[in-house]
Amino acid sequence: MKDKELQGFVLGIGKRIRAFRKEQKMTQLDLGIKSDIEENAIQRLETGRTSPTVKTLFKVAKGLGVEVRELM
Secondary structure, eight states, X not given: OOHHHHHHHHHHHHHHHHHXXXXXXXXXXXXXXXXXXXXXXXXXXXXXXXXXXXXXXXXXXXXXXXXXXXXX
């Protein structure tokens, strides 16, 4: 996978995290608390500045009440 493709994939995950969070009227802090992840980490995920680990995806999905596959 090319770097640009990978960046697009990571950004897509971030956009889906943001969309699910906003659907549930949660702030980044709310999701951070529910996911046991720092708020600034949620921000980095949503903007695609960081690539999530499987563990992080699992925690975020659980915090949002969705399946991991829905974030991918």
